[in-house]
Each structure stands twice: as structure tokens, then as C-alpha cells.
Amino acid sequence: MMNYNFNEIEAKWQKYWADNQTFKAENDSEKEKFYVLDMFPYPSGAGLHVGHPLGYIASDIYARYKRHKGFNVLHPQGYDSFGLPAEQYAIQTGQHPAITTETNIKTYRRQLDQLGFSFDWSREVRTSDPSYYKWTQWIFIQLFNSWYNTDADKAENIDSLIQIFEKEGNTNVNAVCDDDTPDFTAETWSAFSPKEKQALLLKYRLTYLADTEVNWCPALGTVLANDEIVNGVSERGGHPVIRKKMTQWSMRITAYAQRLLDGLDKIDWPQPLKDSQTNWIGRSEGASVTFKVLNNTVTERSRSDENVISTPVNHPYEIEVFTTRPDTIFGVSFMTLAPEHELVSKITTREQKDEVEAYIEATAKRSERDRMADVKTITGAFTGAYAEHPFTKEPVPIWIGDYVLAGYGTGAVMSVPCGDQRDYDFAKHFDIPIPNIFEGVDISEEAFADKDNTVIANSDFLNGLPYKKAVKRAIFELEKLGQGKGKVNYRLRDAVFSRQRYWGEPFPVYYDADGMPQMLDEKFLPLELPEVDKYLPTETGEPPLGNAKRWHWLQYGDEGKVVSKEEFENSSPLGRLGGALELNTMPGWAGSSQYFNRYMDPHNDEEIFSQEAINYWQDVDLYIGGSEHATGHLLYSRFWQKFMFDKGWVPKDEFAKKLINQGMITGTSAFAKRLNEVEVSGFDDKIKSKCTIFTSKRDTKVSSEYSNEYTIDDEGRSWRKGTMKIQSGEDIAKSRFEPFFINEIKKVYPKYEDLDNENFRFNYSNIHIDVSYVNSDDSVNLENLKKWNDEFKQAKFILSTDDKFYAHREVEKMSKSKYNVVNPDAICEEYGADSLRLYEMFLGPLEQSKPWNTAGITGVHSFLKKLWRLYHSGPNGEFYVSEEAPSADSLKTLHKTIKKVEEDIENFSFNTSVSTFMICVNELSAQKCNSSAILEPLAILVSPYAPHIAEELWEKLGHTTSIATASFPKFEEKYLVESSKEYPISFNGKMRFTLELPMDMTKEEIEAAVMAHEKTQQQLQGRTPKKVIVVPGKIVNIVG
RNA sequence: GCUCGAGUGGCGGAAUUGGUAGACGCGCUGGAUUCAAAAUCCAGUUCUUUCGGGAGUGUGGGUUCGAUUCCCACCUCGAGUACCA
The missing domain is CATH 3.90.740.10 (Valyl/Leucyl/Isoleucyl-tRNA synthetase, editing domain)
Structure with missing residues (x-):
């Protein structure tokens, strides 16, 4: 027996792809290029859950499809690895964020690999790598050395501005600059001190230092950008935010406001995303x-x-x-x-x-x-x-x-x-x-x-x-x-670019004797993050980098290095450059604003990317990611791209032609209702029960006879069966447990004796329980739940009428703290990566958000088993295909499938092509098709979706190279041509019956044939139709 | 409030240059196989019905031979945004 042993097959091909570098993209190729990009993940400690891969699966299908279509496909992946969680973990534990990050990346990589993505891992980038952030710092310097010439409508080198100032002052300069920039003449300019000149130039630079009113979040100890604040509190953690004046680096994104608006017209991005950028620019x-x-x-x-x-x-x-x-x-x-x-x-x-x-x-x-x-x-x-x-x-x-x-x-x-x-x-x-x-x-x-x-x-x-x-x-x-x-x-404001954090890119900036900011020379990049003892702000309120012992820049001629304050002060001032280095670091979006171009030439140490690489790859053809980046990453990236374009470094001023927002896969949280306490009105007392009590909930209705009599024990169960119309443990609690409890209270506290039941208010709250203890009918495995933690171990549960405990369910964002995370590892183990890939696509349209429900995965899994059996029709389930010519029916099935799947992939309608595969395999199975002329092309069709099984079948079909570059089957219309059509016959627009008629009949012949039919006469009941509409090949409608 | 999007079986969803509503899958029901279970296979599954049929895509109108699809009004839900002058 040759069973579909997915674990073995998947491991085998994942190793094969890695060993053979199957998906390595070359920078020069005769083939046409195609660049498919995912938004790279932040490697969090929790690892991947089933929601994360949705977009990656979709982009992987598209990338694999394009390879079958003969394109040279660039499909890279990397990590946005600077960020707050690693730093907060460092504050708590003292562990260096780099170590945390490295560990998390390992987990991510393992999880991504097991899903069989066709990433070119040789091009991996990490924003926290000095070899990568060297170029983030480099772009910062380029922005500093630029001003925006409104007449030319582009960024230009700051030298050209200085020349104008020297010649004629600034009265004729049409530039984007600070509102408080004064007018001056050439004479005044030349009379200014160097410091005054620098201060003036800062008013023009595309990144500049200014006292700005910022959103300060005291709890996080940092500044937040507008898009990092949601409903007046920080997006991360929900802490309050206040306005505060601080000296900060800013990006003059407002210079590009109009071009950022205009550019939206020429890119194929989702309308809601364009709308929110339009709104944001305002x-x-x-x-x-x-x-x-x-x-x-x-x-x-x-x-x-x-x-x-x-x-x-x-x-x-x-x-x-x-x-x-x-x-x-x-x-x-x-x-x-x-x-x-x-x-x-x-x-x-x-x-x-x-x-x-x-x-x-x-x-x-x-x-x-x-x-x-x-x-x-x-x-x-x-x-x-x-x-x-x-x-x-x-x-x-x-x-x-x-x-x-x-x-x-x-x-x-x-x-x-x-x-x-x-x-x-x-x-x-x-x-x-x-x-x-x-x-x-x-x-x-x-x-x-x-x-x-x-x-x-x-x-x-x-x-x-x-x-x-x-x-x-x-x-x-x-x-x-x-x-x-x-x-x-x-409405768009300049973007504040400083953060008071440790785990981010250091600014390549030192402050000279005048206190003016100076850029490090490019040849000294990267300026690496210093070691610190503590990741918290200093006692004097400086950012964490203030804790660094060595954080001064010392330079003589071509020799420069980072030194301690003492070393700097003791050095000879003769010919010395340098001073204290900037203590702020760059925000999260710095590293993600040009990463898509860096993938084109990720190991280049001389340039951010070579001109050959950028001229070949040009821009991203397809970008897939979440809509939460609408006014952050996706706006800043467009801004930097336009700047790079102005400088002539990139050939396109929009970095991504097409963008798709995949929907969120939400989790279904489970709750138990916990009795917190009882309040007694008129008294300030709050009475807590001796043990925690949970009540059950069930949605299905259980009907039973109705009577007002009941008894209850202190376990909240063992009532007289069938005497009450009760559906849930919640009802039981309300109608029986609560009165019982009130009686108990009255016994203990005689002062309440005369109070009515209405005077006692029961407070319940919803407590998350881990979804892994909940069965598909929402009943809870109490034995396991009690082992989970002490609260549940000690607690009493009021069960529902069928002696089960049912959880309340609610759809929420998947999150560790909500205990509703479904992990892809377990699913890969049980059903395989191909099943998971197919299932995530089958759930619904890519752009729509949908709750995760593992139940349906058996459907796509048995489809894969059926597919496997189609190729294993030999004795004892051995692999068997014949060289016989396929039947006309099988050819029709195949070509119908080719057509539909091709259309679906082009339209990103992946859910419908999974259905199409199911129909195709159902039909071919019914036809007992075993012809290699059908089964070979079918394997290629399936391969973008379920690449492991496709590779295995491909190998069994006798191929010695990967299916990845096999060319996509060609659709031929001739196999779909029909000689007859099953006409729906409608009366006043309602379809009543169908009638099979030859395709070559004329309108008149069709009308005659339909009118002659007995069912027509039966429908008409003797009436004469007013009108008969015949649309050949489509429908017949009889009016009257 | 404003902007955008969406309302279709028990559930996820399919079908739009207007032409057989409910593809495909889940779930459910019945059956086969099995000592039994799992797995697998077969049949059924929008509602209603007097078994002829009738109704039906959020609600009410309209255009049309024909509307889930187009138009108008309303209702509900979701997302984004908000004293933006």
C-alpha cells in the first residue's frame, strides 16, 4: 500500500529545495523578471500562529505560478528585527535584545520552512544587522544633505542651496522649509557665523533637528508617531499619551505631500488603503x-x-x-x-x-x-x-x-x-x-x-x-x-524620527563643540549600537544610550572611532572632529522603508544596491501584507522611494505596482463566566464566595418540562431532572444557584435577613480559557482544564443540563494573552503543510478577514488523499499511470480546470481554485482516468498550492528535476466545445425545467422546439405567450 | 458625524458585460463496510407543501422579457477616521 504519507513527503522536498537552492533568483537572466514580496515579519517570541502565513501562502502560490509561466521570480524574505518587545524583555531580564531576537528568528525560520515556501533565503535581510542598518544610516545622511526645491519639484543636494544663498540670499528660493525661516540677503548670509549657517540650513534639510511638540508616552518612556497612537493611547500597551516639547529629528515628508497624493493614481493598491492615505495626507x-x-x-x-x-x-x-x-x-x-x-x-x-x-x-x-x-x-x-x-x-x-x-x-x-x-x-x-x-x-x-x-x-x-x-x-x-x-x-505633519529606545538604529550623528549636529562620514558606517548595562533611561532622563560608557565620536583625518567621554576630552583638540553621539535611535519604520530594494542586492557592501540589480528588478510587482500599515510603513516607504528617485538611485518613484491586503484570521476565544462577588445594596459589603464558581453556557436549546420546583446542592448540580426549562449553566446559576447562595449568605449574616433577592447583585466576569481545552461543540474538557492552573483546580463548575460545561465563544484577534492561538505546527503534524496551505486559501477570499475554525480542514485533507489515489490506481494502491490516450471527458475536465485555475490565480481568487481542484479530481476519479497526458499537467496545476505532493507525484511520473520550473499547461478551447446545450426554460423569468437542444439550432428552431414541448403546454395551461425570448446558447424565457 | 466595505442555507462561502441562486467544503441525516471504532464509499440536505407546486439572496420601491448582479430610499454589521476650520 502506498498511502499518502505527507510528513515524509514534505520533509523530503523541503530538504531537496534547500539543498538544491531551487528558488535562488539570479540578478541577470534572459527571462522576464517578476518580484513578489511579503511584508517581512517582526520575529516575536510567541512564534507563528495560523493567521500569519495567510498572506505568505497567497504570495507563494503567485510566485510559484509565475515560475511555471517562465518568469525569473524574486521572492525574498527577512525580518524586521528591531522593536519594542525584545527591548522590554531586556529591561525585565537583562538579556541582550540581540540574543532574544536571534532565538525568535530561529523559531520563525523553522516554522516558515515547514510550510514549504519558495523563498530565496540567500537574500535574507535583518533590519537589526549592522551590515543592513549601515544603509538605513546612509539614507538618513542623504536626506540630511538634501533640500526640497519646489520649483524643480524634487529633492536636491544641499550644496546647491548654499550656492544660491551665497549668490543672492534666500528671497527667491522656493523651497519647503520651516515656517519661521527668516529672509536674508547674500551679504547677511556671508556675515553669519558657521553655527548660524548650520541652524539656517537645518530649516531646509529633509531630515532636521527641531523643537517639536511630540506625543510623549510616559509609560513607554518614548515619543510616538501619530500612526502609533490609537484613540489617544499608545497602540502598543494602551498607555496614555501627552503632548510635550522636545528636540527631535524629523523627516520633511510634507515636502512630498502632493506627490504622495498624485502617485496613488498610478498604483494598483486597494481603494480603502488609498482612501486612508488620502485622508491622512488631508x-x-x-x-x-x-x-x-x-x-x-x-x-x-x-x-x-x-x-x-x-x-x-x-x-x-x-x-x-x-x-x-x-x-x-x-x-x-x-x-x-x-x-x-x-x-x-x-x-x-x-x-x-x-x-x-x-x-x-x-x-x-x-x-x-x-x-x-x-x-x-x-x-x-x-x-x-x-x-x-x-x-x-x-x-x-x-x-x-x-x-x-x-x-x-x-x-x-x-x-x-x-x-x-x-x-x-x-x-x-x-x-x-x-x-x-x-x-x-x-x-x-x-x-x-x-x-x-x-x-x-x-x-x-x-x-x-x-x-x-x-x-x-x-x-x-x-x-x-x-x-x-x-x-x-x-493635514500631514512632518514625521518625528527620534525614539528614546535602545533596540533601534543609532543615528550616524555627533554634536560638535557648538552643539550642532554633524553627520559621520559614509566611510565610517555602520555606526554600531553600543553595549549598555541597563536598557532603561538614565537617571537624568536621557535615552538608554546615555548608559553607554563609550558613545563619543573621535576623528582625526581619515581615522575615526567610538570612544568614552573621558578619552574624547583627553584627546588633542588639534585637528580633532567629533563629540557626543546622538542618544536617540531611529523608529521602527526606518528599517522597513527601503528593504524591498535591498533584497535586490543584499550582500553589497559598497553600495545600497548596484545599478545593475535595480535596473533589472526595477520595482515590486506584487506586494502582499496587512492593512494596518496603511498610514505608517506604506506611506513612509513611498516617501523614501520618491526621494531615492529624485536622487536618481531608483528608476521608479513608486516601489510597488500592485498591493493586496490579506484579511486577518481571527481566533475564537473561549470564556468561562466567573462569579466574582456579591454586592448587597444599601450596605457597602461585597461578599466573596469561598471558592471560584464558573457557569456554563450553551447555545443549543434543550427543551424540557417546566415547573417552579427545584432543589440544588452546593456543587450547583443534582437538581430534579426534567422539572425546569433550563438551557444553560448560566440559567441554572441565575434561577437556582443564586437564590441558594443568598440563603446561605442570610444564614451567615443575619442582618440581611429581611432583604429581597433583588438586593443582592451578582458580579460575573468572563475569564479566557485556553481553546485547546474546548471541543468543537464548545464543551470543555474539565479534567484537563483543572490541571491548567490553580484557579480552575479549586473552582466549582455549574454544569449545563447535559452534565457538560460549555464555554462562551467570541471572535477576537489571535493573541497569546487571549489563549485563542492556533499553532500551525500541530496542524502540519496532523494534516501536513499542503493541507494547511490549501485550507487557508479555501477559507474564503484572501482580502476578507475570517475566524479560524479547524473543523473544515478534513475536507481539503481528504481532497489530497483523493488526488494521491488518482495516481495510485495500481494493485494494492501502487503508483500507476498509463500512456493511453485520455478520454474526451477527461480532456474536457482538465482544460476546464486549466482555464479556471489560471483565471483564479491572476485574480487572486485562490479559494475558488481550490474548489475547482476538488471538482476536477472528483470528475477524474469518476472517469477512472489514469492517463499520464492528464495527470502530468494536473500535477503542475496543483503545484503552486500543494507543492510537496506535486513534487512527489512529479518524481513518480519519471521526472528528475523539480516541478518548480515545469511550464504551466496550455489551455485549449477545442476540448470544451459542446454540441448541445441544456437550455433552462423560464416562464416570466422563473426557471421551470431544462431541455437539451443542439447548439447549432437557430432562434426560430429553438422556439419551435420549446413551444412543442409538453411541459411548456402544461406551464401555459392554454394561455398564448405574449413573447418568447430566445438567447441562443444561454436561455429561453416565455412571457405570458 | 464623515469615508469606505459588506449583508446569500445550520456554518465557511460560490455565481455579477443582467440569463438554471446555493458550486465546493464543513456539519447534519440515512445506508454500505467493520466484532467494534477510525478511515473509506453511496444517497440526501434553502424553506414550504395538500407532492401539482409555491416562495426565496437584509427591507421597501424602480428599470427589464429576465435582477444576488443596475438605480433610488431605508435598516443592520464591519473597517478606517474624526472638533481638520
């Missing part, structure tokens, strides 16, 4: 308008950067606002500034000072989360100051309010209560007038924000104009006054 068109503050003049030295400019000026304060509705400017009845706005303290009058300061203090205390949770409460304060309306010259009161965000636009708005609901609510609350500037609109109840139906009134030169025309005219008039212009505003 382009809005409108105007910036300048309001002059009345009776208040700037007298002190102005401009924030006193290092650079210190010209005393004398002019009124100005408030710049951004609005998308310049057409409503005559509706302005007040202005609102964010409490953090820098002008607030300068313009507030003496009388209002106390109120304003109290308000600012109160809002500062509220966390992001509180502020978000409570958007309905209207708060604010009047500054006492007034601004001048640009057109009417009327005074406009200036308020502050926390509904205006400091981080968006200019942190100030012109409030138009009749046209904006928030302004309207604010005005109502503080009794500010609400002038109506809309024709024929009632604003007594709410603001009117419908742009399309807007006709402006009471607005001087805008009267009678619709929205679009009014906007144009308003901007024109503002420009004439010099108090405004059309403006595009983006």
Missing part, C-alpha cells in the same frame, strides 16, 4: 487670510530664532488663518485661537488675563483622550483683544477655545457661525452674534454648510454669487489688499 483647498490685531503692536524683538535674526520691528500683530470657505468672510463674527497659540499671551488684555490663563491651564491638564472623548462640551475664553476685519474694518473679538487645534493649519480660525456648526455652537454658548450671509436660508436652528446650494448675501461684492465664484472673488480681493491668498493645506 489636502484641503482654501485661502490663508491675515487679520490685523487692533491696538496692539509688536515692540519687542521679533521672530523666534534669535540666533539668526534680531531686527526690532514695529507693526501690529497679525493672525493668519486658513479657511476652506473664504466666500463666507463677511460672516465672521469672532476669531478663535488654539489655547497653545503663541499670540495668546501677547494680545490678552489685562482684564482678561486671569480668565485666559485659568482656561489654558485647565485645557493643558486634559489629556488627548479626554479632549477627544468630550467634544460636546463647549469651552473657551475671551482674550479681550480685537482684530480688524479685512474688508469691513469692523472689530472682531478674539477668543480662545480648545476646539481649535494647535496642530492643524495655523492654529487659528476665522469663525463663521452661520456656516460652520462648531462656530455656531460656540457663538450660541457665549452669546456672540450670528450674522446670516446666505440668501434664503434659515439659520435660527443650525449652521448652513451646504456649499452646492450656497448663494451669498449681505457680503458687499460677493452678494448673489454661488460658492465657487464667491471663493474666487474673495481670494482676488484679499490678494489686492495683501491680506490673503489661495492656499492648499495638508
